[in-house]
Amino acid sequence: MKLIAKNLSKSYGPVKALDSASLAIREGEFVSLLGPSGSGKTTFLMMVAGLIMPDVGELRINGKLATYLPVQDRDIGMVFQNYALFPHLTVFENIAFPLRMRKIDENRIRSAVGEALEMVRLSSTADRVPAALSGGQQQRIALARCLVYKPSIILMDEPLGALDRKMREEMQLEIKRIHRALGTTLLYVTHDQDEAMTMSDRICLMHDGRIEQLGVPEELYFSPQTAFAADFLGNSNFMDAEVMGRDQDMASLKLAGGQVIRARLKESLLQSDHVRVMVRPERLRLGPAEPGSDCNEIRGTVFDTVLVGEVTRVYVHITADITVSATSLTGTHAQLPALDSVQAMHWPVSDTLVFSR
Amino acid sequence: MSTKRHESGVRPGVMADFSWAILIAPTLALLTLLFIFPVAQVLWLSFYDPAGNFTISNYEKLAATPAYLQSLWVTFELSASTTLLCILIGYPVAYLLVSVKTSLSRKLLILVLIPFWTSFLVRSFAWMVLLGRQGAINNVLMSLGIIDQPLSLIYNHTGALIGMVHVMLPLFVLVAAPVMSRIDKNLMNAAATLGAGVSQSFWRIFFPLSLPGVAGGGILIFVTSLGFFITPGLLGGRHEMVISRIIVREIQEGVSWGFASALSVLLLVATVVFFILYDRLVGLSSLSGGDSRRRGTVAAGLQKLLAIIAAAGDIMEKAYRHVFPVRADRPALRTGAALLWTAAALALLFLVLPILFIIPVSFTKQSFIGWPPDLFSWHWYERFASSPLWSTAMIRSIAIGIGTGILATVLGTLAAYALVSRKMRWRAFWLGLVISPMMVPNVVIGVAIFYLFAPLKLIGSGAGLALAHTVIALPYVVVTVLAVLKGYDERLNQAAWTMGAGTWQTFKRIQLPLIQTGIFAAFLFAFVKSFDDLTIALFVTAGLTSTLPKEMWDAATTEVNPELAAVSTVTLFIVLAVIIVAERLQSRGALHLKK
Numbered sequence: 001m002k003l004i005a006k007n008l009s010k011s012y013g014p015v016k017a018l019d020s021a022s023l024a025i026r027e028g029e030f031v032s033l034l035g036p037s038g039s040g041k042t043t044f045l046m047m048v049a050g051l052i053m054p055d056v057g058e059l060r061i062n063g064k065l066a067t068y069l070p071v072q073d074r075d076i077g078m079v080f081q082n083y084a085l086f087p088h089l090t091v092f093e094n095i096a097f098p099l100r101m102r103k104i105d106e107n108r109i110r111s112a113v114g115e116a117l118e119m120v121r122l123s124s125t126a127d128r129v130p131a132a133l134s135g136g137q138q139q140r141i142a143l144a145r146c147l148v149y150k151p152s153i154i155l156m157d158e159p160l161g162a163l164d165r166k167m168r169e170e171m172q173l174e175i176k177r178i179h180r181a182l183g184t185t186l187l188y189v190t191h192d193q194d195e196a197m198t199m200s201d202r203i204c205l206m207h208d209g210r211i212e213q214l215g216v217p218e219e220l221y222f223s224p225q226t227a228f229a230a231d232f233l234g235n236s237n238f239m240d241a242e243v244m245g246r247d248q249d250m251a252s253l254k255l256a257g258g259q260v261i262r263a264r265l266k267e268s269l270l271q272s273d274h275v276r277v278m279v280r281p282e283r284l285r286l287g288p289a290e291p292g293s294d295c296n297e298i299r300g301t302v303f304d305t306v307l308v309g310e311v312t313r314v315y316v317h318i319t320a321d322i323t324v325s326a327t328s329l330t331g332t333h334a335q336l337p338a339l340d341s342v343q344a345m346h347w348p349v350s351d352t353l354v355f356s357r
Numbered sequence: 358m359s360t361k362r363h364e365s366g367v368r369p370g371v372m373a374d375f376s377w378a379i380l381i382a383p384t385l386a387l388l389t390l391l392f393i394f395p396v397a398q399v400l401w402l403s404f405y406d407p408a409g410n411f412t413i414s415n416y417e418k419l420a421a422t423p424a425y426l427q428s429l430w431v432t433f434e435l436s437a438s439t440t441l442l443c444i445l446i447g448y449p450v451a452y453l454l455v456s457v458k459t460s461l462s463r464k465l466l467i468l469v470l471i472p473f474w475t476s477f478l479v480r481s482f483a484w485m486v487l488l489g490r491q492g493a494i495n496n497v498l499m500s501l502g503i504i505d506q507p508l509s510l511i512y513n514h515t516g517a518l519i520g521m522v523h524v525m526l527p528l529f530v531l532v533a534a535p536v537m538s539r540i541d542k543n544l545m546n547a548a549a550t551l552g553a554g555v556s557q558s559f560w561r562i563f564f565p566l567s568l569p570g571v572a573g574g575g576i577l578i579f580v581t582s583l584g585f586f587i588t589p590g591l592l593g594g595r596h597e598m599v600i601s602r603i604i605v606r607e608i609q610e611g612v613s614w615g616f617a618s619a620l621s622v623l624l625l626v627a628t629v630v631f632f633i634l635y636d637r638l639v640g641l642s643s644l645s646g647g648d649s650r651r652r653g654t655v656a657a658g659l660q661k662l663l664a665i666i667a668a669a670g671d672i673m674e675k676a677y678r679h680v681f682p683v684r685a686d687r688p689a690l691r692t693g694a695a696l697l698w699t700a701a702a703l704a705l706l707f708l709v710l711p712i713l714f715i716i717p718v719s720f721t722k723q724s725f726i727g728w729p730p731d732l733f734s735w736h737w738y739e740r741f742a743s744s745p746l747w748s749t750a751m752i753r754s755i756a757i758g759i760g761t762g763i764l765a766t767v768l769g770t771l772a773a774y775a776l777v778s779r780k781m782r783w784r785a786f787w788l789g790l791v792i793s794p795m796m797v798p799n800v801v802i803g804v805a806i807f808y809l810f811a812p813l814k815l816i817g818s819g820a821g822l823a824l825a826h827t828v829i830a831l832p833y834v835v836v837t838v839l840a841v842l843k844g845y846d847e848r849l850n851q852a853a854w855t856m857g858a859g860t861w862q863t864f865k866r867i868q869l870p871l872i873q874t875g876i877f878a879a880f881l882f883a884f885v886k887s888f889d890d891l892t893i894a895l896f897v898t899a900g901l902t903s904t905l906p907k908e909m910w911d912a913a914t915t916e917v918n919p920e921l922a923a924v925s926t927v928t929l930f931i932v933l934a935v936i937i938v939a940e941r942l943q944s945r946g947a948l949h950l951k952k
Binding site: 049050051053064065066067068069070071072073074076077078080082084086087088097098100101102145149155 | 541543544546547548549550551552553554557561562565566664683684685686687688689
């Protein structure tokens, strides 16, 4: 294991910035810390870096205890959101900095910096100052500065946050390419679910200072463990419901407004429990369920239809308070239901997720 | 509501093409009359003899008289020593100010601002109480048996230097701290993640990036010191006869205007040269709260030197850690932070503590200033209150201060509005012109105004002095109001217009309520500038037309007694009250605008 964090906690007065977070990262793995702002993801990263010290907990880097080790002794690399390139040093000197700190001799510095610059495809910029480069180029230099001394782990704190969308997507692929080519271990902080899904081997979803769920992207998307996880990743329809009765692990649920559906239920939930039902918009189909198919069917009033681009969304009021949306690939307008018409919708029972409330 | 109405009137940004010119015109008129013309006249006079013939004899006399050359040397030496000491003592203070939380930083900053705004005279008296033969320091050392004879700490080079450092130190902190605060904290974090220890990341990263602030603060101190005579005059000895003191003496003894002019020109030229240097390094716009502009790489030679210092520091750091190893299983002691706090706290104590010594002395029963004072008596306050000389001086000072405050605030606010107008042309030039009285030594302005007022029989006129004070107070008003206007969200005005408010309505109901605290703060700063001024008053007042600082100076140069301590305590509290009000208003105003 490259990194082992055990029960790391940090409080600022009454606020728990990080609450007993544990995480282990394998050599060469790309793990994303994903969550909204204030979820503790940056606190966690800073603790690994040694820029924030934990109140309790333990941290091991490369098997070595590192909980309170000074930053410079941890053998980590970090890419900051605003790049943190030294403005008074040239690109060459910026990349040479970690090597000079390690008292590497001048010839080896020259060749290592050259290789790092080649890695990020910016060999021609060695003599420029950071201010003369574009945001994307600065980001690559920051990356090169991290790669050049081959640290045990590279930490990235929302490194693409300041870039525009096109550049961001380009850099995502670039980072992925370098990660694959060098096999570095990467811990990556982002609040952007698409970014986390695109790049990570595993995603560590954080919420209110705790780790909400840890798993490969598919796991988080298709089997979220909590309503928060379901809500944060992808689009989701939530409906309040009450457990009417259960037959082993299948149960019938009465939605607010009275319609009844079926779903697989966790053991802990009992009759009369109030629950939240979630179904992804892309699983919802317009029209009644075919007889005999294992599907749920509900009805509602069409409230709005929106053509987003490659997909079209239909919004339907189930009750005055509950609106669900169904997403389908954009076809022709003729298929869209009329506004204010009553519309039936269905989805497979197996795609119905139930969370306690 | 026609759009025509929107294109004119008092409003930043959307102004008719030349309304900025109308707004700045009164300020320019005042500066031309009382600053540019008189200073030019000083220049001019230095090349003429009393008969009106062109001559360079004034400069020849200057070069030929060893006493003057000696004075030049003393002035430069004292200024250079002051500058170096201020950088050494002030750097940790500025560093601390930018490394603690904002709320704490604000509180610590007050400790810098109190001495900054306290009268030079009051501060000099305070040092007399501390450093005199019977002063607090000698008294304590003798009663502890450390010394038998009192040390001579005052009326010599040491006394002058201590006083000068005390006067200039806040200036360094106030210039260097903003530059440091613009250094991205992440750079230090980045350096650490890349393997740099404290010494390496400070000397290779933070220090070179803070250099513009260090150089800027240093130059500002050096230049201000060159033209400063109050502290060396009061705390120095016969040897500390600085150049500006000679100028004052020449004028007061009425020798030759031409010669005093030549000395003033010399001072002015030296000042201008260093300000050009300052502009090169930091950018003059930083004086008006703007961003410093030049940001290049640091010279390679300097980088090598810093790398060597960094490596030396690194060795010491490693040695320290060899003795006190870091453990991975518990938090490390924060030795570096402790050292920084110690250095900065000592400097802050040095700034604030001495001023307080003036207070107990003013309640003494003795008839001389000594330590410890023989408490407790209101005697000296009674004498001060019953003396017509002191009370008229006090009333005059307050009246002139208020007059200056009003005039400078009105003119300066209008000028600031012109300066934020998008239509304004040659903005940098106008801004430079308006704040240029800040850069010319007050003694030169004093001489210039004296030459202007003397033939007009304006010497001793309160209105004349208020006008002269307006010249030196204007830059502070413009800078303060500019900062407020720049922080003002112009969209609020636009919102008001869309709702049908006219130009005047918008100004009165929306903008004025939001910026009035800032403008009042500017008024208070102008008041203090005038209330504290000795240099110009020295040239243009006499006898019963004296202001308070002039009376204090006259008393101090003849006989220092506890009455002076009483007067100082009173002025100290007046200025302190004004500053605290201004600070409160400013922070509240700033808060207001941010919401």
